[in-house]
Amino acid sequence: MKEKLVEISNLSVSYDQKTVLEGAELIVNEHDFLGVIGPNGGGKTTLIKAMLGLVKPDLGSIKFHVPLSKVGYLPQINQVDRRFPITVLDVVRSGRTGGHLLNPFRKDKSETLYAEELLEKMGIAAIRDKAIGELSGGQMQRVFLCRSLMNKPKLLILDEPDTFVDNQFESELYEKLKELNERMAIVLVSHDVGTISYYVKTIACVNRQVHYHPSNIISTEQLASYNCPLQIITHGDIPHTVLSMHENHDHHGHHH
Numbered sequence: 261m262k263e264k265l266v267e268i269s270n271l272s273v274s275y276d277q278k279t280v281l282e283g284a285e286l287i288v289n290e291h292d293f294l295g296v297i298g299p300n301g302g303g304k305t306t307l308i309k310a311m312l313g314l315v316k317p318d319l320g321s322i323k324f325h326v327p328l329s330k331v332g333y334l335p336q337i338n339q340v341d342r343r344f345p346i347t348v349l350d351v352v353r354s355g356r357t358g359g360h361l362l363n364p365f366r367k368d369k370s371e372t373l374y375a376e377e378l379l380e381k382m383g384i385a386a387i388r389d390k391a392i393g394e395l396s397g398g399q400m401q402r403v404f405l406c407r408s409l410m411n412k413p414k415l416l417i418l419d420e421p422d423t424f425v426d427n428q429f430e431s432e433l434y435e436k437l438k439e440l441n442e443r444m445a446i447v448l449v450s451h452d453v454g455t456i457s458y459y460v461k462t463i464a465c466v467n468r469q470v471h472y473h474p475s476n477i478i479s480t481e482q483l484a485s486y487n488c489p490l491q492i493i494t495h496g497d498i499p500h501t502v503l504s505m506h507e508n509h510d511h512h513g514h515h516h
């Protein structure tokens with residue numbers, strides 16, 4: 261039996277008068293690698309934020325069976341203020357607090373060593389003392405990925421970590437996530453359905469409601485039936501299906 265990590269039921273969220281999520285249901289289990297997809301404005305980020313307690317739901321319940329300190333979070337990078345005067349190392353270290361606030365002022369030797377180890381593993385040890393304002397999009401994503409790993413999470417939630425990254429880093433990133441998935445459950449929000457279906461195990465389509473799809477193969481017809489009309493980027497020559505296994509690795513670039 262798989263252990264449940266998070267159970268969301270009957271979740272409704274609105275901003276002012278506008279309902280974004282209504283009656284959303286979702287369960288995240290240990291070992292999951294769940295891809296969260298859906299049209300622009302469908303409520304993906306809102307679902308993640310409600311899960312983490314960053315937006316207040318109107319209705320519904322969110323039960324965590326892991327402590328929040330064991331949940332790693334990589335926010336959408338455009339929500340990070342690049343003018344904030346903080347170095348790469350301090351951003352990564354701030355992940356140790358368990359909260360979502362940047363708190364660079366706590367200094368602890370083992371924390372620093374672990375942050376450095378993560379930067380090393382991500383191949384960005386050389387930029388440890390740079391200010392975040394100086395980083396490229398891909399470097400920024402790597403830094404925030406390191407940050408989200410500081411607490412050795414059991415559940416890792418990533419909101420479009422593939423935004424602003426080049427093709428090479430995109431595949432490196434997904435390979436890294438696949439490796440991390442051996443140790444933790446992953447929830448990955450992405451626009452690139454074709455690419456994520458290559459890595460995820462299951463899919464949730466978010467468009468006001470959440471439609472869970474217990475496989476990583478999804479057809480345009482299924483997406484339509486989930487009220488999730490997305491343009492699918494296919495990798496093979498089978499037009500209506502996103503394949504779980506591909507022969508080659510020619511990923512599509514994806515830019516917003």
Ligand SMILES: Nc1ncnc2c1ncn2[C@@H]1O[C@H](COP(=O)(O)OP(=O)(O)OP(=O)(O)O)[C@@H](O)[C@H]1O
Pocket residue numbers: 275276280298299300301302303304305306307
């Ligand atoms: N803080 C906010 N105040 C008011 N409206 C908001 C707020 N955040 C999001 N919205 C609106 O709620 C809707 C859902 O937004 P959300 O970011 O959850 O969607 P999404 O599926 O993540 O979209 P995208 O694919 O564009 O990232 C959008 O119409 C958005 O404009």
